[in-house]
Amino acid sequence: MSVEAGAHSYAEITSQPEVWKKALNAFHRRAEAVEPLLSDHQIDQIIFTGCGSTYYLAQVGAALFQQYLKINARAYPASEIALFPDLVFTPHNKPLLITVSRSGETTETLEAVRVFRDRTGNPAVTITCYGESSLATQADVAFVIPEAQEQSVAQTRSFASMLIVLEALVAHLGKHDPGGLARLGDVAASVLDRYAGLARQLGEDKRIERFFFLGSGLLYGIACEAMLKMKEMSLSYSEAFHVLEFRHGPMSMVDERALVVGLLSDEAHAQEAAVLRDMRARGAKTLALAEQDYGLSLSDTHHFMHLNTGLPAWARPVAYLPALQLMAYHRALANGQNPDQPANLDFVISLDRSMT
Numbered sequence: 001m002s003v004e005a006g007a008h009s010y011a012e013i014t015s016q017p018e019v020w021k022k023a024l025n026a027f028h029r030r031a032e033a034v035e036p037l038l039s040d041h042q043i044d045q046i047i048f049t050g051c052g053s054t055y056y057l058a059q060v061g062a063a064l065f066q067q068y069l070k071i072n073a074r075a076y077p078a079s080e081i082a083l084f085p086d087l088v089f090t091p092h093n094k095p096l097l098i099t100v101s102r103s104g105e106t107t108e109t110l111e112a113v114r115v116f117r118d119r120t121g122n123p124a125v126t127i128t129c130y131g132e133s134s135l136a137t138q139a140d141v142a143f144v145i146p147e148a149q150e151q152s153v154a155q156t157r158s159f160a161s162m163l164i165v166l167e168a169l170v171a172h173l174g175k176h177d178p179g180g181l182a183r184l185g186d187v188a189a190s191v192l193d194r195y196a197g198l199a200r201q202l203g204e205d206k207r208i209e210r211f212f213f214l215g216s217g218l219l220y221g222i223a224c225e226a227m228l229k230m231k232e233m234s235l236s237y238s239e240a241f242h243v244l245e246f247r248h249g250p251m252s253m254v255d256e257r258a259l260v261v262g263l264l265s266d267e268a269h270a271q272e273a274a275v276l277r278d279m280r281a282r283g284a285k286t287l288a289l290a291e292q293d294y295g296l297s298l299s300d301t302h303h304f305m306h307l308n309t310g311l312p313a314w315a316r317p318v319a320y321l322p323a324l325q326l327m328a329y330h331r332a333l334a335n336g337q338n339p340d341q342p343a344n345l346d347f348v349i350s351l352d353r354s355m356t
Contacts, residue, residue, distance in 0.1 A: 005338040006329060008151040009233070013325045016157050017189035020318070022147035023161035024181055027168040033141040035173060037096060037123045045095040046073040047088065049081055049112050053155040053228060054100040054162070059221030060317055061098065061166045067218065068174050068314050075221075081112035089119045097124040100166075102150070102158040104133020113138060127162045152340045154233050156325045159225060160188075163318045170314050180311040187309045187319050195305050195323040202303070203234075203330025208259045208285060211238040213324075214246055214275065215263035222317050223263055226324040233339040234332035243272045246279075256283040262301070263320050264290035266313055276301045289320050 037043065046065050048058035058075035065073035074088075078099070081088050089095070097116045101109050104126065113124050113135065123140035130136060131144040148161035164184060171178040202208065211230050215223030220242055227240035241250055243262060254260065260279040264272045269290060276286045277300050287303040288296060291313075296304060309319050332339035 006333055006340055009154065009156065009329050009332075009339040012150050012152055012157045013322060013329060014192060016160055016322055017185040017192070019145075019147050019157045019161055020164055020188055021182075021185040023145050023164040024168060024184070026143055026145040026147075026161075027165045027172075030141055030143050031168070031172050034125060034169060037125070037140060038173075041096070041122055042094050043096045043122070044072065045093045046071055046098060047081070047095045047116070048073065048075040048098050048100070049078045049109060050100040051078050051106050051108050053159050053225055054102065054106075054109075056221045056224040056228065057100050057159055057163055057166070058098075059224065060163060060218060061100070061221075063218045063221065064166060064170045064314055064317075068170050068176065076112075078106065078108035078112040082108055082115050085115050085119055089116075095120060095122060097122070098166075099124060099126045099135055099139070100128075100162050101126065101133075101135050102129050102148075102155055102162070104128035104130045104135035106135075110134055110138075127165050129158050129161075153342055154229060154328075154339060156229070156321075160318050160321050163321075167315050167318065174314075176312065176314065180309075180315050183309075183311070184315070184318065187307075187311070188322050191305070191307060191319060191322050192326070196326060198303060198305065199323045199326040200330045202259060202285075202287065203327040204334045205259075205285075206334060207257065209237060209257040210253060210259070211236055212246065212250070212254075212258060212260045212284075213238070213240045213263070214243040214261065214272070215240070215265075215320075216243045216268060216272065217265050218313065218317050219263040219265055219320065222320050223261075225321070226261065226263075226328075229325055229328040230331060232342045233328045234335045234337055235343060236331055236335065243268070243275050246275055251279065251282065254279050254282045254284045256285075258284040259287060260284045261287045261289070261324070264288055264294065266291065269294045273300050289323070291316060 062075040230238035
């Protein structure tokens with residue numbers, strides 16, 4: 001019996017309120033294992049890596065660690081580490097590697113770990129959904145979230161769940177109050193309940209031909225992931241930029257066929273909202289997502305998703321995801337695509353020959 005197109009994606013997106021709670025359980029099972037690695041090896045730098053969605057997740061992780069743990073943190077695509085290690089490693093740094101991979105079998109990420117160990121001899125941590133995977137078994141510490149496994153090719157709940165592990169790790173290492181993390185499942189349920197209709201409305205609006213996702217600071221990686229979900233699920237024109245960078249060239253693509261989505265931060269919401277206001281004046285449809293309403297009105301943006309999580313900023317990036325995932329899902333169906341199986345993509349990128 002055939003499965004309706006998109007059935008897996010929809011189930012995976014809407015299951016997140018429960019799965020996010022499981023992600024926290026996965027973190028707590030290994031929570032105490034990372035700090036000794038940092039002290040025993042005198043770690044002074046964190047290198048994050050992944051491929052595709054998980055590279056964007058790595059970007060969020062690096063921003064979180066740099067801002068809230070005050071440690072040098074950088075994100076690289078795994079292929080860059082494998083092929084251009086001299087651009088990554090310096091003789092005076094003592095890095096820890098954190099890999100993120102849904103399958104734990106991505107060729108480039110496995111090769112990045114090999115190069116990292118050859119260059120530094122230092123420990124590696126992985127976050128994955130498969131405990132028997134190569135990355136998990138090779139890691140010094142592995143956070144495994146089997147409940148976040150997916151049948152769809154495009155990552156939704158797996159991405160969010162692995163991000164929650166990183167947010168929890170920031171709280172643990174930085175001695176931040178982790179109490180709010182336990183509410184993340186309820187946050188996901190609230191966002192989906194309040195904004196599923198708007199996500200569908202915008203996703204199905206065929207007057208929109210171009211999607212632009214803007215985010216800065218902690219939210220740039222989230223904007224990139226939203227861009228990728230829209231692009232791979234629905235085969236739509238979709239791009240991501242730092243918010244204020246959008247004025248420096250990309251806004252030439254803005255007209256009445258564009259939707260500009262702004263992920264607003266606490267620190268720079270006034271400047272970010274001004275970009276949305278400018279794009280609206282140029283004819284674009286606009287959508288803002290933010291923790292607070294910041295006094296925004298319909299003169300600033302056509303649509304607004306008020307997250308209202310009550311969480312500190314370091315715990316909040318994941319809350320931006322569910323509604324944007326759902327918008328990409330509805331766009332895919334409107335375009336006659338099956339979001340469970342995007343064109344030309346496979347569940348795991350496994351290369352037949354060595355990269356080096």
